Amino acid sequence: MLIIELAGVRIRIENKYPFVEQQCRDYLAEGEDFSFSVAVSDEEIALEKGDGAFSEGYCESICVYRHICEELPRYRVFLMHSSILEVDGYAYAFAAKSGVGKSTHTALWLKNIPNARVLNGDKPLLRLEEDGSLTAFGTPWNGKENWGENRSAPLAAICFLERGEVNEIRSAAEDEVLSRLVHQLYLRGDRDSVILRLQLLDAMLRAVPFYVLHCNISDEAALVAYRAMKKN
Amino acid sequence: MRIKSDFTIQKVGGAYVAVPVGESSRHFHGMVRLNESGAFVWGLMAEKDCSEEELVDAILARYEVEREVAAADVSRVLAVLREHQILV
Structure with missing residues (x-):
């Protein structure tokens, strides 16, 4: 125990x-x-x-x-299936369907973005704060690469990854965010718990900007993403 | 017809999202998105058995729309709910 x-x-x-x-x-x-x-x-x-x-x-x-x-x-804490990196005190989340290249993209950040570190490579937790912001937390459940640390940072942005020939990032509209997020959030359980999570999802939509990144596996992919998502 | 009891609906962002809880969540992993009138129809069918005509009448009592528009709305919502086997 x-x-x-x-x-x-x-x-x-x-x-x-x-x-x-x-x-x-x-x-x-x-x-x-x-x-x-x-x-x-x-x-x-x-x-x-x-x-x-x-x-x-x-x-x-x-x-x-x-x-x-x-x-x-x-x-007010929930799992978001994603890879979360921390750079200079802010957290950046990447979600993707299995096999799209979440780990590859995470590795590109580690290589190309100064001070980047992985908070959790697979199953981080997000906490909704009283002011409506989200804080990202590392957990012992890190995914197969076992990337992660017991740290936390305010979440700056969430990005959905897609494979592409060239590296392009754009804002995601709410409709699109919803249909993509439903695959990354754990929406099962009893009624009260599901209702709570939908309320958290509602708050989440307002908490941070969402992006869609089409990317290849070049160093530029990380730079394009970080430039757009960077806080301040 | 009515909504299976093991679904729940919540407003998320600008839309309404219905997801399964309990038994239905074993075979239905997604969600159904509805606009406001869709959520209104859902609410009626979550409370009691309704015929298609009753639903159209309820829409007409609440919104200022033509009967054809209301009927088309209801029919569209029902098609989605049937497709996902949410009705009993």
Whole structure:
């Protein structure tokens, strides 16, 4: 059993396998109190494992995060499937369909944008603040490249990636943002939780500018994106 | 006909978004977007069984539009809801 802090929320994990403890070592919280607790049943772990080659511990960890993300909207925190980079104190999110090249583009930022670092390469959390802004948080669930840190930064912009011959970035209209976002947000769960997430989505549309980047895998792709999205 | 009980609708940005909760979310992963009159029709069918004619009448009572326009509106919304198997 361990208590971690994610996006300012203290969560107790009642784990059966050591994997998740190792994974969460940078997120351990001091003290005994917590906002909610998660536990995963053997049945869920078996279902997650299926015929796959992943260990029970790994599958437990996947289920733990799923449960956490179902609870977090009550604390105005939600998962956005994306890669989030931090540059000079601001966070920039990239979302893409699987296989489009989120990791490749993230690597291009690391190579070409001074001071760029990855907050979370796959499953970061966003918190809606009282003033309507969003803050991005790293989490122990980082994706297969395992890029991430226990840090946070105000979110400056969100960009949807598409492959293209040339590098072009444009603003995204609300309609388009909605249909793209629905693929990146975790909109399942019980009614109250889904309603909360839709309310967060509504606030999210107003919180930051959204862009669509058509890009190739050249260094210029990162520069074109950063120039347009850069805060100030 | 009426809306399956395991859907919810919320205003998101300038539109209304309906998504499944509970059982329906297992086989329906997207969302349905509706404009204001679409959301109005949804609201009626979420409360009770309605015929197509009742829905058209309700639109006419609320909005100043021709019957043909209201009927076309309702028909369009119903087609979307049927397509996604949201009606029972």
